Amino acid sequence: MxxxxxxxxxxxxxxxxxxxxxxxxxxxxxxxxxxxxxxxxxxxxxxxxxxxxxxxxxxxxxxxxxxxxxxQQVKIVWENARAQYIPVSFYNDSMKDLVYPFVENSLVQQKRLLQKNDVFAVPFSVDEERWNLLHKTFPQAKDAHKYYEIIEQSFASPNDNKLHLLVIFYPEHFIIKANKNGKLQFINAVNFSSGTDVVYYLLNATKQLVTSISDTLATLSGLIDGDSTLFQEIYKYIPHIDVDSAENAAFLKENFGEYPSHFFVPFFKYA
Structure with a gap:
């Protein structure tokens, strides 16, 4: 419904x-x-x-x-986990198929797409039926992937040994991007049902990237309330927390609806 x-x-x-x-x-x-x-x-x-x-x-x-x-123009930003970040120096067109072996086994027919610039490529796939319906409604629409938009807007990070995590929340999943030593380490979308799931994944990221909690900074964005149990549980284990903001939509900090500005940041900043 x-x-x-x-x-x-x-x-x-x-x-x-x-x-x-x-x-x-x-x-x-x-x-x-x-x-x-x-x-x-x-x-x-x-x-x-x-x-x-x-x-x-x-x-x-x-x-x-x-x-x-x-x-004048319509842009469809696909937000799903069926995407892969690849530095352009390692990318070739055959990877468009190779990075998605699971697409062949999908119960839903998939359409393979690609977004690329001079630095990185993001091959991705989307539900072909949805793609057809949207492009029938918007024939001239351009396709993009949320990972690409996030990486493009936040590709640069401090060249230090700290772990910089960007965590964007949706109702039942989150996107996490990790940067260290000025380089993107990974970007993933992860389902969760409790704060414990989120904390486990964040702590696992620090472990995999060999970084102490004291050298980890998490920037939170999207649909997470500062008074929520979820926020408190994250803060309990990762005390260095910042809140995301959008320079291209400064009005969000003013009186934009009745919710915190960071609720809306992902849809204006990474779009």
Missing amino acids: LQKTFDVHQGKIPDGFLHLEVGAAHVALTAFDENKIASHNFEFYSFDANDDFENVLSQIYAQSSFLKHDY
């Missing part, structure tokens, strides 16, 4: 760039003007991952204020 979790509108929606983030169980919408300045508008829809996506999309289309007019 479709639920509109967030519906914040504080001004006119520009007709420049529409960004749709599509996850297994959510769709988020933001818009930017022709100068890539974010508008003060945001919608987040949640649904069951097994719901008929054509019906979900039809309901969103009927409800969304974003989908009442046309845009």
Whole structure:
């Protein structure tokens, strides 16, 4: 069943760039003007991952204020775990198939896509039926992957021996990116059902990357409340915590809805 979790509108929606983030169980919408300045508008829809996506999309289309007019460009940001970061110096086109052996065994037909710049490549796959439905609605849309957007916006990190973790929370999973010595170590999406799951994964990252807790800094972003048990459990084990912010959407720090600004940062900063 479709639920509109967030519906914040504080001004006119520009007709420049529409960004749709599509996850297994959510769709988020933001818009930017022709100068890539974010508008003060945001919608987040949640649904069951097994719901008929054509019906979900039809309901969103009927409800969304974003989908009442046309845009110069539409960008679909796919948020899933079926992606791989590869330095471009190691990448060749054959890897587009090789990095996804599980795609061949998937119960859902997958479409293989690629996002690449001069530094790194992110080959990824998406549900082909969803891809077809979205591109039928938005024929000129460009595809992107959330990993790519996150890495591109936060590729550089302090060149020190500290472990810098960026942890972006969704209702039932999180994305974690780890940097050390100025280099990206890994980026993954992980399901969780309790704070214990999250803490275990974070502590395991420090162990695998041979870093003490005192030299670990975790920047938290997305749908995590500072007063929640989840936050308190993370803080208990990793005391050096920062909260993510978006320079391209400074208005989030002001009065953008009734929720903390970091709830919305991933959808404006990594988009």
